[in-house]
Amino acid sequence: xxxxxxxxxxxxxxxxxxxxxxxxxxxxxxxxxxxxxxxxxxxxxxxxxxxxxxxxxxxxxxxxxxxxxxxxxxxxxxxxxxxxxxxxxxxxxxxxxxxxxxxxxxxxxxxxxxxx
Amino acid sequence: xxxxxxxxxxxxxxxxxxxxxxxxxxxxxxxxxxxxxxxxxxxxxxxxxxxxxxxxxxxxxxxxxxxxxxxxxxxxxxxxxxxxxxxxxxxxxxxxxxxxxxxxxxxxxxxxxxxxxxxxxxxxxxxxxxxxxxxxxxxxxxxxxxxxxxxxxxxxxxxxxxxxxxxxxxxxxxxxxxxxxxxxxxxxxxxxxxxxxxxxxxxxxxxxxxxxxxxxxxxxxxxxxxxx
Numbered sequence: 001x002x003x004x005x006x007x008x009x010x011x012x013x014x015x016x017x018x019x020x021x022x023x024x025x026x027x028x029x030x031x032x033x034x035x036x037x038x039x040x041x042x043x044x045x046x047x048x049x050x051x052x053x054x055x056x057x058x059x060x061x062x063x064x065x066x067x068x069x070x071x072x073x074x075x076x077x078x079x080x081x082x083x084x085x086x087x088x089x090x091x092x093x094x095x096x097x098x099x100x101x102x103x104x105x106x107x108x109x110x111x112x113x114x115x116x
Numbered sequence: 117x118x119x120x121x122x123x124x125x126x127x128x129x130x131x132x133x134x135x136x137x138x139x140x141x142x143x144x145x146x147x148x149x150x151x152x153x154x155x156x157x158x159x160x161x162x163x164x165x166x167x168x169x170x171x172x173x174x175x176x177x178x179x180x181x182x183x184x185x186x187x188x189x190x191x192x193x194x195x196x197x198x199x200x201x202x203x204x205x206x207x208x209x210x211x212x213x214x215x216x217x218x219x220x221x222x223x224x225x226x227x228x229x230x231x232x233x234x235x236x237x238x239x240x241x242x243x244x245x246x247x248x249x250x251x252x253x254x255x256x257x258x259x260x261x262x263x264x265x266x267x268x269x270x271x272x273x274x275x276x277x278x279x280x281x282x283x284x285x286x287x288x289x290x291x292x293x294x295x296x297x298x299x300x301x302x303x304x305x306x307x308x309x310x311x312x313x314x315x316x317x318x319x320x321x322x323x324x325x326x327x328x329x330x331x332x333x334x335x336x337x338x339x340x341x342x343x344x
Contacts (some may be wrong), residue, residue, distance in 0.1 A: 034153040085339075096287050103154070103174040103188055104195075 008047045016040040039076070122152040122199035123219065123296040126192075129164025129206035133160040137206050140169040144276060146212045152192055153206070154185040172196075172277030182270075184303050187284040201279045205270045214311040218273045228278035229299055232271030236310035244267070248330050256293060257339055260300045264308060268292045271311050278304050290336045 019040060023033040046052050057065045125148050129136055136153070143151055151171040155163040157179035159339055166173045186203055193201045200222055204210050214232065221227045234241060241249070252267040272295070274282070282298040284291045299306050 030184075090178060090338075092287060095178075096125060096180045099176045099180050100188045100191070102185070102191065103176055107172065107174045107192065 005050075012044045012047065014038055016044070018029055053080060120147050121149065122197070123148060123202065124152060124193035124196065124198035124200070125202045125204050126152045126154070126186060126189035127192060127204050128156055128182045128189065129158065129166065130156045130179070130182070130185075131158045131160045131163050131204045132162050133158075133165055135208040136162055136206055137165050137169060139204075139206055140166065140171060142212045143204070144169070144171075146215065147165060148212075150193075150196070150198070150217070152189045154189040154192075156180060156182065156185040180287060181287035181291075183284050183294070184287040186291060190279055190284075194276065198238050198279070199276050200273060202273045203270055203274070204265050209232045209313050209315070211269045211312050211314065214271070214309070218271065218311065219310050221309070222273050224275070229272065229274045229282075229304055230309045231266070231270040232295075232311035233264070233266035233308040234260045234311060234313045235265040235276040235306060241313075242315065252293065252330065252333070255334060256296055259293075260297050262296050262300045265294065266308065267296065269311070269313070286336060288332065288336075290333045293333055293337060 016037065019028075019033060020034040022028045028036070053065045054066055056067045057063075060068065062068055062071065100107075126145055133141075140151060140153070151169075152173055153166040153173045155166065155173060155175045157176045163173060163175055170191065175193060176188065178186060190201055190203075200219065202215065202218065210232070211244070218230050219230060221230050235249075247266070248251075249266060249268055253264055256262050256264060256267050278299075281302050281304060282295055284294055284298075286294045298304070338341070
């Protein structure tokens with residue numbers, strides 16, 4: 001095993017342990033847990049057996065082995081970016097809801113004061 | 117027959133201290149008493165000035181966008197028992213004199229929504245703005261199959277029923293397209309009414325026609341297509 005492999009494995013195991021801990025603490029949903037666990041376990045398998053990169057490159061018909069990592073990384077990043085966008089949009093809507101509720105409450109309170 | 121007491125004018129206002137008082141007093145002079153101003157986190161005296169006019173004023177503690185502000189106003193109007201809700205610009209772009217024509221088809225029950233259009237008759241519209249507005253008219257046609265002459269006119273009148281059906285979730289300027297989409301999807305009867313837009317230097321500066329805004333709306337429309 002090369003020093004790079006050892007370093008990567010340590011990092012990936014650490015990442016995987018975080019996923020387990022957060023799942024245990026119910027900070028992430030079951031779906032998220034499966035998604036991240038699969039990603040990190042796959043990464044560990046590929047680091048332990050770098051030949052897998054060459055095999056999958058051949059299987060997919062990608063010329064250069066390193067391109068497999070780049071394409072895969074890009075796909076994951078796009079997906080995560082999209083998810084983040086969806087989540088952000090939801091947060092924005094929630095903030096508006098909060099602000100609206102607050103505005104309503106204040107307006108109704110104001111009316112009551114006037115009536116007195 | 118619906119009396120003016122059941123007609124509610126809803127207005128989203130952002131930093132409109134220069135225009136709000138005149139817009140409100142014009143409306144009151146014309147006999148429209150139920151006015152709801154939603155101050156969208158203005159940094160100037162918009163809130164105080166609107167309050168001084170003795171109308172309903174709601175305040176967003178932070179800026180949420182015109183779409184969010186209109187939704188707040190419309191929901192508030194519904195909670196006060198409005199029969200007809202009009203959305204009107206706070207910056208003095210819309211003419212109080214156009215109100216009867218906008219209201220009549222809704223009062224008569226001919227349609228549930230009237231949309232103001234500046235393109236039904238010949239009006240002077242600045243060239244760049246015209247390109248953007250016509251662009252969004254075509255986009256609307258492509259996306260929703262809605263045939264309109266003007267897409268982003270903030271002047272609208274709607275029956276209570278229509279106001280309850282139309283759901284605005286787009287906080288920013290995208291609400292204008294979203295309202296058209298909702299009308300189309302929910303098969304709400306509508307009609308365009310010719311109105312005059314008063315362009316002043318100021319309304320041009322902070323108007324809704326910026327190219328960036330248009331791109332954002334387009335992106336949002338595509339996104340909604342994918343996600344919803």
